[in-house]
Each structure stands twice: as structure tokens, then as C-alpha cells.
């Protein structure tokens with residue numbers, strides 16, 4: 001396995017000591033990505049939010065700091081990331097503002113129309129069946145709910161692009177249109193190497 005394949009494998013399902021270390025590194029490296037991703041989105045004071053593929057849990061904490069009287073859930077399939085997210089969000093969990101759950105994007109353990117917003121930071125490339133997984137997100141979002149995707153956006157000819165399932169902005173737009181989302185906005189210009197996509201149910 002090449003070094004790139006090893007990093008990708010750990011990124012998709014962080015495990016063991018290396019996985020926990022990667023979770024800490026993502027928490028440190030992605031802070032500005034959460035800020036950029038969320039900067040144009042109005043989060044209602046009492047919003048109920050879900051961060052899918054929550055990794056080390058820093059995006060969950062960022063959302064919890066914004067929601068005021070709302071509630072934020074983090075979901076990840078990695079046991080190590082669940083533990084790390086729990087530590088990252090300890091204070092909010094104690095106050096009942098945050099819950100972290102182990103589970104898969106394939107079958108979200110939440111009822112229909114439960115969330116005002118679902119976020120996915122650097123995780124969509126790992127999902128097993130993006131068209132179905134996005135329909136599952138639509139199921140748990142309320143009418144007019146927001147789905148925010150933030151992901152790496154390398155040049156299409158690069159070897160990092162090989163690894164991505166959605167290789168350009170058009171692919172994101174097509175995928176969201178096919179799932180029945182509307183008000184789709186895409187930003188590939190304001191942060192080099194990253195794409196931000198927002199859509200509504």
C-alpha cells in the first residue's frame with residue numbers, strides 16, 4: 001500500500017493510535033475550514049444540527065458554540081473518533097447541548113425531518129453510495145433545511161483527484177439536483193483547493 005493509500009485509508013476510517021493522532025491533527029488543521037464553510041450560513045439560535053463524519057469533533061464544537069439554545073449531534077463510524085469527539089465536546093455534552101453517536105451514513109439513526117442543518121466536512125469522498133447517502137440526509141432534514149458540504153478540491157488531473165468520487169463542481173450540482181435539493185450554491189473560488197456547497201431541501 002502506498003503512503004497516499006495509507007493516509008486515505010486512515011482518513012476514511014481512523015483506527016488505533018495512528019487514527020487517534022490523525023483525528024487530533026484534523027482538529028488542528030481544519031479549524032479555518034469550519035469557519036469558512038459556515039461563514040455565510042445563518043444558523044437559527046435553536047437549530048438542531050448534525051455533523052456527519054465528525055472525526056475529532058471540532059466542527060461539532062464550532063456548531064455548538066453558534067447554536068446558543070440548539071442541539072448538535074456528531075456521527076462517525078470510527079470508535080476512535082467517537083471517543084475523541086467526546087473529549088473535544090466534553091463541556092457541551094455535560095450541558096446536554098451535544099450528543100456523539102457511532103453509526104454510518106448509510107442508515108442514519110434519526111427520525112425523518114429531525115434536523116435544520118446537516119454538515120459534511122471532508123468526508124463525502126469516503127461514503128459508500130453517495131446518491132443513496134444524500135437521499136438519507138434529505139430524509140432527516142426538515143423542509144427548507146440546509147445541507148452543507150465542504151471538501152478538498154484538487155486540480156482534476158492531480159493524483160489526489162483520482163481518489164475523489166466527485167471530481168468537479170458540476171458533479172456536486174448534478175448529485176444534489178438528482179436528490180431533489182434546490183437553492184444550490186457552489187464556491188470553488190474563495191479558498192484554494194477547497195469546495196463549499198450548500199443546498200436546501
Ligand SMILES: C[S@@+](CC[C@H](N)C(=O)[O-])C[C@H]1O[C@@H](n2cnc3c(N)ncnc32)[C@H](O)[C@@H]1O
Pocket residue numbers: 011012013014026027030052053054055056057059075076077078081103104105106120121122123126127128
Ligand atoms: C477525513 S476525516 C474528516 C473528519 C472531520 N469531518 C474533519 O473535518 O476533521 C473523514 C471522517 O469521515 C468518517 N466517515 C467516513 N465514512 C463514513 C461513513 N460511511 N459513515 C460515517 N462516518 C464516515 C471517518 O471515520 C472520518 O472520521
